[in-house]
Amino acid sequence: MPELPEVETIRRGLEQRLPGGRIREVELRPCRVFRDDPELLSQQLPGQRFEAFRRRGKFLIIELSDWFWIVHLGMTGQLTVRLPERPDSPRFLRHPATGLQRVRQHAPDHHTHLHALLEDGRELLYRDVRKFGRQLLLPRDEDRLRSHFAHLGLEPFGEEYRWEAFRGRLDGRKLAIKSLLLQQNVVAGVGNIYADEALFEARIHPCSRVHRLRRYEQKRLFEAIPEVLRRGVRFGGTTLRDYLDSDGQQGTNQDELRVYGRPEEPCPRCGTPIEKIVVSQRGTHYCPQCQRRR
DNA sequence: AACCTTCCCTGATGGC
DNA sequence: TGCCATCAGGGAAGGT
Numbered sequence: 533m534p535e536l537p538e539v540e541t542i543r544r545g546l547e548q549r550l551p552g553g554r555i556r557e558v559e560l561r562p563c564r565v566f567r568d569d570p571e572l573l574s575q576q577l578p579g580q581r582f583e584a585f586r587r588r589g590k591f592l593i594i595e596l597s598d599w600f601w602i603v604h605l606g607m608t609g610q611l612t613v614r615l616p617e618r619p620d621s622p623r624f625l626r627h628p629a630t631g632l633q634r635v636r637q638h639a640p641d642h643h644t645h646l647h648a649l650l651e652d653g654r655e656l657l658y659r660d661v662r663k664f665g666r667q668l669l670l671p672r673d674e675d676r677l678r679s680h681f682a683h684l685g686l687e688p689f690g691e692e693y694r695w696e697a698f699r700g701r702l703d704g705r706k707l708a709i710k711s712l713l714l715q716q717n718v719v720a721g722v723g724n725i726y727a728d729e730a731l732f733e734a735r736i737h738p739c740s741r742v743h744r745l746r747r748y749e750q751k752r753l754f755e756a757i758p759e760v761l762r763r764g765v766r767f768g769g770t771t772l773r774d775y776l777d778s779d780g781q782q783g784t785n786q787d788e789l790r791v792y793g794r795p796e797e798p799c800p801r802c803g804t805p806i807e808k809i810v811v812s813q814r815g816t817h818y819c820p821q822c823q824r825r826r
Numbered sequence: 827a828a829c830c831t832t833c834c835c836t837g838a839t840g841g842c
Numbered sequence: 843t844g845c846c847a848t849c850a851g852g853g854a855a856g857g858t
Binding site: 564575606608643662663704705706707711773776812813816 | 828829830831834835836837838839
């Protein structure tokens with residue numbers, strides 16, 4: 533489930549390896565991931581050089597010679613660099629007990645929807661089992677890019693992430709705070725895992741209605757969001773099942789999670805068993821003692 | 827406009 | 843190579 537920290541980890545990995553590289557050829561199998569225009573990608577990517585790697589919310593923006601290549605990983609998207617000198621494993625394998633994928637590098641398989649061969653022999657692979665990811669090309673124009681992402685909310689690590697702006701976007705909203713966090717038009721980049729973690733840090737019940745929250749609670753949430761995201765980045769992202777960084781490695785932030793995926797375990801603050809409920813059709817974890825409903 | 831529900835997609839899991 | 847229901851969830855689309 534790549535959220536901001538996972539996408540940021542991938543971005544940093546690609547930024548270290550790929551700038552200056554040029555795409556020689558592309559193989560892609562048409563599918564939903566490229567629904568706008570698979571032809572455009574397969575025709576325009578060859579010959580393009582990697583110039584920079586940016587991120588907006590959960591979107592990765594690969595800056596090429598003439599295009600912005602925009603990639604959203606959905607639920608199970610993996611964007612990895614395959615090195616010619618490193619031996620392949622035959623395919624992804626799942627750990628029998630944990631379900632974690634433990635293969636670092638693999639040849640394209642039937643879930644690999646895009647395969648870009650670079651001039652130096654390396655490859656950039658996009659693999660996505662559930663095909664919830666999205667990719668598209670935008671002409672390399674900053675105004676086009678800005679309007680493309682105009683619907684997205686505050687960038688948690690950006691200069692625009694300020695208390696007054698955050699508070700303003702909460703005013704008048706009546707839905708559950710967790711549902712609001714999952715929408716990308718208030719704060720961009722927070723998904724199911726980090727929403728639960730941020731609400732735990734801020735000691736807010738996920739079902740609390742936004743307009744019922746005290747200002748000091750909103751302020752705690754405002755501060756908790758970048759905090760849990762920063763921790764996620766520091767530990768290389770959260771690997772529960774499918775997430776891998778650009779080198780094919782798992783993250784370790786799953787060991788740092790306070791509530792997500794830990795129903796019935798004791799709350800790290802007070803020892804009360806963590807509860808799991810459903811909010812906005814998403815599994816939601818919280819401490820019934822520390823996070824009282826408002 | 828705000829809010830809510832449904833749907834897409836596949837592999838893992840568990841009951842029988 | 844047993845079969846089937848259920849679950850996981852980001853975001854688009856459609857309904858109220």
